[in-house]
Amino acid sequence: MTQAVPSPAPAGALNGVRVLDLSRVLAGPWCTQTLADLGADVIKVERPPGDRHPGGDDTRGWGPPFLKDREGQDTAEAAYYLGANRNKRSITIDIASAAGQALVRRLVADCDVFVENYKVGDMARYGLDSATLLQLNPRLVYCSVTGFGQTGPYSERAGYDYAIQGLGGLMSITGERDDLPGGGPQKVGVAVADLFTGMYATVAILAALRHRDATGEGQAIDMALLDTQVAMLANMGANYLASGVAPKRAGNAHQNIVPYQVFEAADGHLILAVGNDSQFAKFCQVAGLPELAADPRFIKNADRVRYRESLVPMLAEVLRTRAKQDWLSALEAAKVPCGAINDLAEVFADPHVLARGMVTQVAHPHTDALRLVASPMKMSATPPTLRRAPPLLGEHTQHVLAEFGLSAEECAALRESGAI
Secondary structure (H helix, E strand, O other), X not given: OEEOOOXXXXXXXXXXXXXXXXXXXXXXXXXXXXXXXXXXXXXXXEOOOOOOOOOOOHHHHOOOOEEXXXXXXXXXXXXXXXXXXXXXXXXXXXXXXXXXXXXXXXXHXXXXXXXXXXXXOHHHHOOOOHHHHHHHOOOOEXXXXXXXXXXXXXXXXXXXXXXXXXXXXXXXXXXXXXXXXXXXXXXXXXXHHHHHHHHHHHHHHHHHHHHHHHHXXXXXXXXXXXXXXXXXXXXXXXXXXXXXXXXXXXXXXXXXXXXEEEEEEOOEEEEEEOOOHHHHHHHHHXXXXXXXXXXXXXXXXXXXXXXXXXXXXXXXXXXXXXXXXXXXXXXXXXXXXXXXXXXXXXXXXXXXXXXXXXXXXXXXXXXXXXXXXOOOOOOOOOOOOOOOOOOOOOOOHHHXXXXXXXXXXHHHHHHHHOOO
């Protein structure tokens, strides 16, 4: 495990890019965390505490589990929040107030990127919509993240990952087959529509920054969870458009490749992921079934897909005869793609995961060693760095506002009015 150190490290690829981040929960924060990992200065704007709201990103309270302090007691920082907000600075601004709105507009003048995930129309009511802010700062890259986008018949609906997975078709192809026990629609175990939207938003922002640097022209980006969910259907969407036949759930099997699924071994389960015909022939040798590799029904993948119902039971029968580690060792030696099915304790103890630096830690006001999942981006010249722990609510308000030229008296007046 590596201990992150706040100083000198290679300048990030986005060093010098300033992001004003009015997003919360997951899709927007996932985008801005990626930008922050790459060196951008991300200023997270959160709601101040009030009589009827604890303030801040809602995910701060989405626990347990919560971060434990040095005495082993739960803090107010939920693990959910910690997983999407490293490398940012937090300030509090009440954007529902006129003074708060004016303050955001003042900050935007000196920012490169603005990210928000409010409901369609909210930003216009606050005078913080893309048209208004691009007039103030024509070089601004303004990214909106919503459930359904800024246009279309569903644009005013609230969008949540779970509902989007259903509406966008993912749950129709995820889960066990309807004719088998446990069959029926199933969501993915993490909020993939949110996460993919965050990553697509990151890509769009980087492209817009390149355009801005070349032309001086900023632009508005309209990211929608439903659009992203439809796009990430990938080969399954292409299958439907090519055939006109809606794919069904196939459990742990693959719609287009056989054998590519979970099988039961003598003492557990393993994944067999045969991706081409030569790998199938190698598998048959390891399994002691060379005749299957020569069977006209199974030589080519397209035929194995057509004759899936004949082939899979034969493979299942032989795979049940040996222990999973026996299979994994033999298949890996033969270069046949396969894998164990780990729980998260096993994942984060895996020697390869650790060797790749996927677990890191950083000091936090509540603990000396906050463990986090590291960025997966490996870059030779400008690698992502862990510079800051996920911030406490409003931890940097005074310092950030001073950077933007606000005097101590102005900050005191804003605090007195409840705008910050």
